[in-house]
Amino acid sequence: MSGFRTHDESDAPEAARPMLEAAKQVVLITAGVANGCEYCVAAHSTLALRARVPAEVVEALRADRPLADQALEAVRRLTHAMVVRRGWVDEAEIEAFLAARRTPVSSRRAGP
Template sequence: MVQFTVHDETTAPEESRPALEAGRKRLGFVSSLNAVMAESPELLAGYNALAEQFQKSSLPGNAKHVVWITTSVLNGCEYCVAAHSTLALKMGVDEGVVRALRAGKPVADDALEAVRRFTERVVTDRGWVDEQEVEAFLAAGHTRRNVLDVILGVGMKTLSNYTNHIAHTPLDGAFQAQEWTRS
């Protein structure tokens, strides 16, 4: 197995160090994900730029967590499911919603279920979402802008999910309580 370095601010390439320092300020620690991505300053910068834009997107906060967890479950990313489950619960997302998402099951909230289902279609159909699915998402009260923002969130998570698959990113202690194993 190819070993990837889990960098810190002293071992990372110079161009990655400011992003690692910013991550430490944001989370209180440098996440293993950012530490592995630091090997490629461009990947780390790209991921962080997408994350910043997705945070600004038109989707409500709970819906963003639905996109992150749903994408990560479908891609089988153990690191990201644990991390985003932890963050979702910390941000007040209902525990039952988080549990359902982790299990790949529908959620009771109709608006969030529409986001889950649409995200699932984007990921599993690789963007070739049936027109009826897009219309159902819009009929559930979402907008065309929301459609595109879901794609942004899926793209962001695809970068981290694939990085974690290849690098076998170790799970941070802060996310251990929400550890998840793909079936």
């Protein structure tokens, strides 16, 4: 995959940085749930809570329920599709993910 620049937290837009750790934990917990890995779900739930991911988000992920946060829900849906379909997601799922990520951060993030 040439032509794609590698990014990390240091070059992410300042407004997006609070979402990065939460999004990582959403991916990891969702994959653990989809794979039925109780250890993974427990470990990443603990890490998510330590990273200040709201408890209601962690509980929803563990129960395989939709998230209220539109951007994190988009991450959850795409991750779930990637895991259960072994990477074969359709264009509509990718477009839905990208559309959710384009919403302004201020409208996606609730709370302090």
